[in-house]
Amino acid sequence: MKRRNLLLSGVGLAGALIVGWGALPARSRLGSGNLWPQDLADTSIALNGWIKITPDGGVVLAMARSEMGQGVHTALSMLVAEELDVPLGRVVLAQAGSDAIYGNVAMLVNGLAFHPSELQQGDKPAATKVRLNQWLVGKVARELGIHVTGGSSSIADAWQPLRLAAATARGSLLGAASLAWKLPVAELTVKNGVISHASGPSGHYGQFARYAASTPPGNVRLKPRKDWALIGQSTPRKDVPAKVNGTATFGLDVRLPGMLYAAVRLCPMLGGSPGALNANVALAMPGVVRLVPLQAWAGSTAGFAVVAKTWWHAQRAAQAVPVDWRQRPAGALDSRAIEKNLLSSLVQEPGHIFHEQGDVDAAEAAASRKLEATYSAPFLAHATLEPMNCTAQVADGKVHIWVPGQVPQIAAAVAARVAGVAQEDVTVTVTLLGGGFGRRLEVDFVAQAVRVAMDCGGQPVQLIWSREEDMTHDFYRPMAVARLRAALDAQGSVSSLSIQSAGDAISPRWFERAATALSSPFDMPDKTTAEGLFNLPYAFAHQKMAHAATRMSVPVGYWRSVGHSQNAFFSEGFMDELALAVGQDPLAFRRSLLRHLPRYLAVLNLAAAKAGWGNALPAGQARGIALHESFGSVVAQVAVVSLDGKLPRVHRVVCAIDCGTVVNPAIVAQQMEGAVVFALSAALFGRIDIHDGVVQQKNFTAYPMLKLAQTPQVDTFFVSSQAPPGGVGEPGVPPLAPAVANALYQLTGKRQRALPFVL
Amino acid sequence: MESSVPLNINGKTLHVMVDPAMPLLWVLRDVLNMTGTKFGCGVAECGACTVKVDGRALRSCVTPVSSLVGKRIQTIEALGRPDKPHPLQLAWIAEQVPQCGYCQSGMLMAASALLDKTPKPTDADIDAAMTNICRCGTYQRIRVAIKRAAGVLPKKDGRGDGPPQARPAPLGGSAAHKVTSVGARPT
Numbered sequence A: 001m002k003r004r005n006l007l008l009s010g011v012g013l014a015g016a017l018i019v020g021w022g023a024l025p026a027r028s029r030l031g032s033g034n035l036w037p038q039d040l041a042d043t044s045i046a047l048n049g050w051i052k053i054t055p056d057g058g059v060v061l062a063m064a065r066s067e068m069g070q071g072v073h074t075a076l077s078m079l080v081a082e083e084l085d086v087p088l089g090r091v092v093l094a095q096a097g098s099d100a101i102y103g104n105v106a107m108l109v110n111g112l113a114f115h116p117s118e119l120q121q122g123d124k125p126a127a128t129k130v131r132l133n134q135w136l137v138g139k140v141a142r143e144l145g146i147h148v149t150g151g152s153s154s155i156a157d158a159w160q161p162l163r164l165a166a167a168t169a170r171g172s173l174l175g176a177a178s179l180a181w182k183l184p185v186a187e188l189t190v191k192n193g194v195i196s197h198a199s200g201p202s203g204h205y206g207q208f209a210r211y212a213a214s215t216p217p218g219n220v221r222l223k224p225r226k227d228w229a230l231i232g233q234s235t236p237r238k239d240v241p242a243k244v245n246g247t248a249t250f251g252l253d254v255r256l257p258g259m260l261y262a263a264v265r266l267c268p269m270l271g272g273s274p275g276a277l278n279a280n281v282a283l284a285m286p287g288v289v290r291l292v293p294l295q296a297w298a299g300s301t302a303g304f305a306v307v308a309k310t311w312w313h314a315q316r317a318a319q320a321v322p323v324d325w326r327q328r329p330a331g332a333l334d335s336r337a338i339e340k341n342l343l344s345s346l347v348q349e350p351g352h353i354f355h356e357q358g359d360v361d362a363a364e365a366a367a368s369r370k371l372e373a374t375y376s377a378p379f380l381a382h383a384t385l386e387p388m389n390c391t392a393q394v395a396d397g398k399v400h401i402w403v404p405g406q407v408p409q410i411a412a413a414v415a416a417r418v419a420g421v422a423q424e425d426v427t428v429t430v431t432l433l434g435g436g437f438g439r440r441l442e443v444d445f446v447a448q449a450v451r452v453a454m455d456c457g458g459q460p461v462q463l464i465w466s467r468e469e470d471m472t473h474d475f476y477r478p479m480a481v482a483r484l485r486a487a488l489d490a491q492g493s494v495s496s497l498s499i500q501s502a503g504d505a506i507s508p509r510w511f512e513r514a515a516t517a518l519s520s521p522f523d524m525p526d527k528t529t530a531e532g533l534f535n536l537p538y539a540f541a542h543q544k545m546a547h548a549a550t551r552m553s554v555p556v557g558y559w560r561s562v563g564h565s566q567n568a569f570f571s572e573g574f575m576d577e578l579a580l581a582v583g584q585d586p587l588a589f590r591r592s593l594l595r596h597l598p599r600y601l602a603v604l605n606l607a608a609a610k611a612g613w614g615n616a617l618p619a620g621q622a623r624g625i626a627l628h629e630s631f632g633s634v635v636a637q638v639a640v641v642s643l644d645g646k647l648p649r650v651h652r653v654v655c656a657i658d659c660g661t662v663v664n665p666a667i668v669a670q671q672m673e674g675a676v677v678f679a680l681s682a683a684l685f686g687r688i689d690i691h692d693g694v695v696q697q698k699n700f701t702a703y704p705m706l707k708l709a710q711t712p713q714v715d716t717f718f719v720s721s722q723a724p725p726g727g728v729g730e731p732g733v734p735p736l737a738p739a740v741a742n743a744l745y746q747l748t749g750k751r752q753r754a755l756p757f758v759l
Numbered sequence B: 001m002e003s004s005v006p007l008n009i010n011g012k013t014l015h016v017m018v019d020p021a022m023p024l025l026w027v028l029r030d031v032l033n034m035t036g037t038k039f040g041c042g043v044a045e046c047g048a049c050t051v052k053v054d055g056r057a058l059r060s061c062v063t064p065v066s067s068l069v070g071k072r073i074q075t076i077e078a079l080g081r082p083d084k085p086h087p088l089q090l091a092w093i094a095e096q097v098p099q100c101g102y103c104q105s106g107m108l109m110a111a112s113a114l115l116d117k118t119p120k121p122t123d124a125d126i127d128a129a130m131t132n133i134c135r136c137g138t139y140q141r142i143r144v145a146i147k148r149a150a151g152v153l154p155k156k157d158g159r160g161d162g163p164p165q166a167r168p169a170p171l172g173g174s175a176a177h178k179v180t181s182v183g184a185r186p187t
Helices: A006-022 A072-084 A105-110 A124-144 A154-181 A279-283 A311-320 A335-348 A360-365 A408-419 A444-454 A467-472 A507-513 A562-581 A586-592 A598-611 A665-685 A736-748 B024-031 B087-094 B104-117 B123-129 B139-150
Strands: A051-053 A059-063 A091-095 A188-191 A194-197 A202-204 A260-266 A273-277 A288-294 A303-308 A323-326 A352-357 A369-377 A389-395 A398-403 A426-430 A461-464 A480-488 A494-504 A542-550 A622-630 A633-644 A647-658 A713-718 B003-009 B012-018 B050-053 B056-059 B072-074
Touching: A051 A154, A059 A072, A072 A091, A072 A154, A105 A124, A105 A154, A154 A188, A154 A194, A260 A288, A260 A311, A260 A444, A260 A467, A273 A303, A279 A288, A279 A311, A288 A311, A288 A444, A303 A311, A303 A444, A311 B024, A335 A369, A335 A480, A335 A494, A335 A542, A360 A480, A360 A494, A360 A542, A369 A562, A389 A408, A389 A444, A398 A408, A398 A444, A408 A426, A408 A444, A444 A461, A480 A562, A494 A562, A562 A586, A562 A622, A562 A665, A562 A736, A586 A598, A586 A622, A598 A622, A598 A633, A598 A647, A598 A713, A622 A736, A633 A736, A647 A665, A647 A736, A665 A713, A665 A736, A665 B139, B012 B024, B050 B104, B056 B104, B087 B104, B087 B139, B104 B123, B104 B139, B123 B139
Parallel strands: A059 A091, A260 A461, A398 A426, A494 A542, A647 A713, B003 B072
Antiparallel strands: A051 A059, A188 A194, A194 A202, A260 A303, A273 A323, A288 A303, A352 A542, A369 A480, A389 A398, A389 A461, A480 A494, A622 A633, A633 A647, B003 B012, B050 B056, B050 B072
8 A cells, every 4th residue: 555645745945954953842831921911900810821810819811712613622622621611701802913823733733635445443553654744743733733723623723721821820829828828728729719628718720920030830640531611512603792783893883083994996807907097086985094005915916995084985985996907917817717627637747646445447447337427616706794804003113903804913914014013013813703714714805905004004904895896806616627437346335536636725825825934945745626536435446636736827715614615525426326227225335445544433423313314304304414524524415405496505515624622512503504515606606707817706696605595404413432532613604505406316317527616 | 955954863852954855774884874774675574674663574675754743662773782792692602593694683673572572482482583584594504593582492402492591502503404423523
């Protein structure tokens, strides 16, 4: 069995450097109290980089992750409340500083390309390789310290360091009480943030915080699983009350004295630019302050912004400006031409082999029968409900930005670059995000806001994209195609699976435009576009998966569940085709190929059992099933579907998940419900077409979203696990489209091999 | 050109110096700094900007303020009071509806208009009235929360019966997720 070892080949470049440095132990992520911003009015006491104690015994948690609906502010607070034994309500959040301890290590480690068989217990050489790679990348990630909310990684990343920070703080607080009372620390107990001793003394954390800051924590141990009071409980979210009365502050809700508003108008042709434009038309309109040309910052398309006293005035004036738009020099982009090119690159470009085992060629040569199918998926927009926006103020060589973003440091870096100041002179305030889904891993709108603010004489300016700009200037989920081929042996069993896919790489383009300093001069194989195809769990004896990374020049980005979002549709649709070909029930067929991976099998079985797989359904309804691993979690879904005229009608989705240890089951269930709706919108309606460089879908009228009346009942079930937490924000998305497609085949006899569905 | 437009917002008459053609959304947000009402699409498609006018749901992003003179405008800021939340707000909390939360002001105003007209809505009533977009996909919980607020939630496990009180709701609400075997709690 030979496997291409993606990481080590890449890291080989810097291997010599890493050998010496790599021998050092990973640096602690505890951090010291001086990482908190200095504030003389602040009466709370910092015990480490994560935890401060207020005079009344409350806990302040340094928050370095963005809340975009996934419940991360609640879940991370729960980890801290658990270890400190305080009620969840006593944990308040403060935006973390910029230190590397808050960087996301798990997201980079999860970016490694392993095959499920390598992650199984028992395969020693594989386990060693996995551990070595994870350790190495973990060290690199720790040094880089990138603050990023993405890749469904926040809980996995915080799981050890955050609980450890809270437990360490608790140790010091107990130590301080022990010294003050001259009582053994082992005899002290904590309940609701109050330390007490059976002999009488009692006091809350606030009374010991000052001494605790200089008291060693003693022997720090994490609370054993059996003592958890919060972790594993469906605890209400902290952010909900403000989200039902209009007081929650999103980026668009920032209000500052003297604030102006800016509307943008970017060249409608992607990559194009404005030629001559008549600014006077805008300047003559009421309420307008100025027009600011915008170059193609951070991967965006060039255009201009109009600044006015309200956004309505700005937008009206921006629309009125006559502009001679110029097509990009390399020629107009066209999604039909791109699809053709992708299909031909399937044949012509071998691509990078991500996984290979056995001998596919020999198996195909000996086949009694072969099956081949080509699948495709279109470009997609993120369409967060809160359009792209950023508020910026540039005054006295300092920049302050208020941004609903997933990458605050990268936003600061681009702001510094645009304004020509040092990054230390940029202050970033992260607001709540009205949806993220990967769109807010970009910083194009940040650069624009800073550029506009530079011309506003120190006044703050809130730059807001219209829905039309948001939809036509996104970083799209890349169009992708795949050819899947299976060989059946003389006994009629599937002996080999060979997959060739093609599509633009995302990560190299993202580094180029957003994290330029970390960008590589050449493209390394990008796991994010091949994930979910090269790491299929099924035990076919002979397998080969190769992906050709193309460069079609459409701006592409990370879209909730990234490559998995289309690759699960390809692979699980084809699995149904294979089940049919070998005359097996789709569930039984999958089961027979998963005996070596009990984790996958358990999830599949739970979904099937809860859905009553095999039981009769009302006439006109059918079930489809799909299974997919992503971001460390395995999800199976069973969809019950009927036909409602020209549209599929999904009645119910049973969702089973193994996401390791569950921190808050209610939030996981929410994420599964949301993922189903997100994926179903894409499967039924989602496509972005580009003609003559122009995105054709400009608003929700042409790029529809599922609405309440079309929403299926989603029931979520958990497979019990004591493994460390996996992701939950994205893993619910990938299995939905194939589950529905497989049900549709039962109803129509037509195999859905392209998204969105066409009946 | 700008003129003084009298607007009855949340029970108070304000004389706002604006262009009468300006949509209510931007008068609320950028002139009055009432940011609870959200901008989503600008074409009355997503409903993030929903307010109530004379008790009916209205998409404020395409409604010029000149058309609202003499009418009663209600926004999310006045749906309930901090000391006395609206039953829908309590139900939204009990069912843990919001994710990102951006659409929820509009959703609540649309739901409030529904209950004003149809105090005991059926599923079909809810389907017809709730046409706003939630990109996070909270629809399933919105349906249950409306029923909870309306007191039409089917009795289940002895809860979810009647309008919500200002007491803590059952954790996780009555939405349909089932925690069968969460590994975190071996008991």
